[in-house]
Amino acid sequence: MALMTGKNCSDTLKMHENSPEHTKNMGSWKELESRIKKGQTIDKVELALINTERRRWREVLTRFVAIIHSLAERNVPLRGSTETLYQPNNGNFLKEVELMAQFDPVLKEHIARVQGGASPTSYLGNIIQNELIDCIIAAEGTAQIKEYFMGFLEAEQTTGEGLSTLIFKKLKENKQ
Structure with missing residues (x-):
């Protein structure tokens, strides 16, 4: 491994700075910097x-x-x-x-x-x-919605009162 002296280091950096790869990358970096400032990335x-x-x-x-x-x-x-x-x-x-x-x-x-x-x-x-x-x-944090199939019920009365009485009766039976 060779030691780089001040002159060798300086020459190597100049060579790198003048390389096509460095020039291309610097151009890309400057373009990105400009686009970031303009908000165009x-x-x-x-x-x-x-x-x-x-x-x-x-x-x-x-x-x-x-x-x-x-x-x-x-x-x-x-x-x-x-x-x-x-x-x-x-x-x-x-x-x-x-x-x-x-x-x-x-x-x-x-x-x-x-x-x-x-x-x-x-x-x-x-x-x-x-x-x-x-x-x-x-x-x-309020009520929960639950659906249950209670079965088929035979309704002798189809009025609102008759149906609700039948449903409440079935609910009471199911709670036992």
């Missing part, structure tokens, strides 16, 4: 796109939570017999989404993306509805 553009998409999803989900909350407050069921937008019997949740999309640009754009195939994720199905209900319950 690729990372910044990508980050802006990510933040825009994050805001869009937050706005969509905020509306879905509001719909679920509204239906739950009125004790209205969410789902129907189909989970497809603009279909008969698709349930109250999807009907509310359709209604809001007529007036709300966020939901209008979301539905357009879903129907156009631009967004493979719709967050319109029963799984996300259940997850949002769980989040609402966890955030508010």
Whole structure:
């Protein structure tokens, strides 16, 4: 291993500074430095796109939570017999989404993306509805929603009073 003297070191540095590789790398570094100062880096553009998409999803989900909350407050069921937008019997949740999309640009754009195939994720199905209900319950610390199949009951009276009496009788029997 040879020792570098002051002259050798100086000559080596000059040779390196004048090399095409060093010149190219310095140019790239100066360009990056300039773009960082102007806020024009690729990372910044990508980050802006990510933040825009994050805001869009937050706005969509905020509306879905509001719909679920509204239906739950009125004790209205969410789902129907189909989970497809603009279909008969698709349930109250999807009907509310359709209604809001007529007036709300966020939901209008979301539905357009879903129907156009631009967004493979719709967050319109029963799984996300259940997850949002769980989040609402966890955030508010209030009642839990539970569904049970109690069986088939034979109703002798189909009035509201007759049906509620039959249901309460079955509930009392099941608690034993």
